[in-house]
Amino acid sequence: NAGVTQTPKFQVLKTGQSMTLQCAQDMNHNSMYWYRQDPGMGLRLIYYSASEGTTDKGEVPNGYNVSRLNKREFSLRLESAAPSQTSVYFCASSDPLQRNTGELFFGEGSRLTVL
Amino acid sequence: RKEVEQDPGPFNVPEGATVAFNCTYSNSASQSFFWYRQDCRKEPKLLMSVYSSGNEDGRFTAQLNRASQYISLLIRDSKLSDSATYLCVVNRGSASKIIFGSGTRLSIRP
Numbered sequence: 200n201a202g203v204t205q206t207p208k209f210q211v212l213k214t215g216q217s218m219t220l221q222c223a224q225d226m227n228h229n230s231m232y233w234y235r236q237d238p239g240m241g242l243r244l245i246y247y248s249a250s251e252g253t254t255d256k257g258e259v260p261n262g263y264n265v266s267r268l269n270k271r272e273f274s275l276r277l278e279s280a281a282p283s284q285t286s287v288y289f290c291a292s293s294d295p296l297q298r299n300t301g302e303l304f305f306g307e308g309s310r311l312t313v314l
Numbered sequence: 315r316k317e318v319e320q321d322p323g324p325f326n327v328p329e330g331a332t333v334a335f336n337c338t339y340s341n342s343a344s345q346s347f348f349w350y351r352q353d354c355r356k357e358p359k360l361l362m363s364v365y366s367s368g369n370e371d372g373r374f375t376a377q378l379n380r381a382s383q384y385i386s387l388l389i390r391d392s393k394l395s396d397s398a399t400y401l402c403v404v405n406r407g408s409a410s411k412i413i414f415g416s417g418t419r420l421s422i423r424p
Contacts, residue, residue: 234414240416302348307356
């Protein structure tokens with residue numbers, strides 16, 4: 200009964216380093232998302248994948264890349280980390296969104312600090 | 315101006331009190347509405363959807379006013395376990411158009 204699993208849970212990087220956040224879901228959901236959450240800002244969408252084989256930019260995609268490896272997995276890559284990318288990152292999944300539904304299932308979050 | 319606005323709080327109320335939060339949204343094309351709950355340093359979880367006719371789930375009541383473009387959440391007989399941040403979420407009908415408010419922090423004191 201894992202739901203959405205994110206790794207790593209914590210990471211400290213130096214400016215300019217790269218890393219990949221991994222996300223996997225076992226609910227057979229089509230859609231997957233990456234959000235970041237900063238104090239006072241709410242959750243902001245970085246990238247999403249409406250279905251396997253497709254990815255699209257969200258509100259704040261600059262500095263990130265994503266890969267929808269298969270239906271289960273959606274990874275987020277920081278090619279050259281910057282202090283502005285210090286944040287809590289959440290992966291989420293859902294069934295295709297329909298009117299009056301649209302529950303997002305979130306992973307536990309990945310806390311990233313860029314020095 | 316943010317597309318979804320919430321009073322950040324914190325609301326600090328005694329156990330057993332009734333507390334209400336409002337959330338306003340600016341885009342009239344918004345289609346569906348939700349309240350999520352987020353505990354400290356945890357992931358958000360769906361609390362309830364919000365329907366035009368209003369809906370209730372135990373001690374929680376959600377209302378939608380499309381004319382005035384606001385959503386409300388009422389918590390009756392509040393419990394210590396209700397302490398959390400409540401996120402208002404608006405969906406404009408596609409994956410890229412799910413907008414989260416920045417949350418209202420609620421603290422229930424004994």
